[in-house]
Amino acid sequence: MTNTTPIAANDSASEKETHAASNSSILPLRVSNLGFKAKGEDLLQDISFELHAGPRTIIMGPNGAGKSLLLRLCHGLLEPTSGTVTWHSNGTNAASMKQAMVFQRPVLLRRTAAQNIDYGLKLRNMPSAKRAQITDDVLNRTGLARFADKPARLLSGGEQQKLALARAWALNPDVLFLDEPTASLDPAAAHAIETIVQTMHDEGTRIIMTTHDLAQAKRLADEVVFIHKGRMLEQTPADKFFETPQCGEAAAFLRGELRW
Numbered sequence: 004m005t006n007t008t009p010i011a012a013n014d015s016a017s018e019k020e021t022h023a024a025s026n027s028s029i030l031p032l033r034v035s036n037l038g039f040k041a042k043g044e045d046l047l048q049d050i051s052f053e054l055h056a057g058p059r060t061i062i063m064g065p066n067g068a069g070k071s072l073l074l075r076l077c078h079g080l081l082e083p084t085s086g087t088v089t090w091h092s093n094g095t096n097a098a099s100m101k102q103a104m105v106f107q108r109p110v111l112l113r114r115t116a117a118q119n120i121d122y123g124l125k126l127r128n129m130p131s132a133k134r135a136q137i138t139d140d141v142l143n144r145t146g147l148a149r150f151a152d153k154p155a156r157l158l159s160g161g162e163q164q165k166l167a168l169a170r171a172w173a174l175n176p177d178v179l180f181l182d183e184p185t186a187s188l189d190p191a192a193a194h195a196i197e198t199i200v201q202t203m204h205d206e207g208t209r210i211i212m213t214t215h216d217l218a219q220a221k222r223l224a225d226e227v228v229f230i231h232k233g234r235m236l237e238q239t240p241a242d243k244f245f246e247t248p249q250c251g252e253a254a255a256f257l258r259g260e261l262r263w
């Protein structure tokens with residue numbers, strides 16, 4: 004059965020400072036004329052936007068539009084073939100250390116749940132006592148404490164996705180990318196994931212997420228970036244996007260009529 008233990012309330016803002024070291028934010032993120040080409044095919048073209056601290060951005064668009072590619076390029080997992088992705092603190096490895104990504108299918112290490120969380124903190128040179136404290140904290144806050152010593156790969160899909168988020172949460176990232184994090188989860192597990200994402204947002208992490216779930220997008224989005232055929236057609240406040248999208252493609256998408 005899916006674990007739906009409620010998330011513990013945030014005890015204090017100062018807890019944010021007790022997590023991974025953070026000085027200045029890596030935001031804003033500036034994407035300029037970004038393009039990605041593979042085997043001669045333009046998969047993303049001429050994408051430009053800026054993301055500042057604060058609102059939650061949901062990236063929407065039909066299958067194959069280029070949403071996952073865009074997230075991977077922003078997160079640094081892929082190199083653009085044209086254009087740039089720049090963070091406020093470029094020139095150091097701070098940008099990569101202050102962002103995390105959660106995928107549709109969680110990518111977990113062949114270790115226990117607790118060790119999966121500990122690993123990311125170790126990479127950031129955190130002393131072991133502090134790592135243990137943060138690991139306990141996020142396992143408790145995500146309702147996963149009872150799985151601490153269980154091999155991560157034996158957890159259910161929903162539990163694994165929660166663990167992937169717990170691991171990201173432990174890093175207290177400035178920015179969290181989520182690529183359809185609830186696509187294969189039941190409603191209760193999806194709700195638990197949304198609650199964690201909302202809590203991270205409330206604690207100051209910048210959320211950038213893709214979803215095909217319109218109801219979820221309406222619940223979580225402050226603004227929507229709409230991608231179609233590798234091009235960005237809109238960056239619009241969420242209420243406006245869902246009521247009166249700027250482009251015909253987005254309107255057709257919202258009606259479920261946009262072909263891919």
Ligand SMILES: Nc1ncnc2c1ncn2[C@@H]1O[C@H](COP(=O)(O)OP(=O)(O)OP(=O)(O)O)[C@@H](O)[C@H]1O
Binds near residue numbers: 046066067069070071
């Ligand atoms: N490394 C790659 N090499 C070649 N083509 C790729 C590569 N990665 C993605 N593509 C293609 O680029 C397009 C965009 O892929 P992407 O995964 O970003 O779509 P998406 O918007 O996330 O779709 P979905 O909603 O189905 O997840 C697709 O046509 C895909 O086949």
Ligand SMILES: [Mg+2]
Binds near residue numbers: 070071072182
């Ligand atoms: Mg995708």
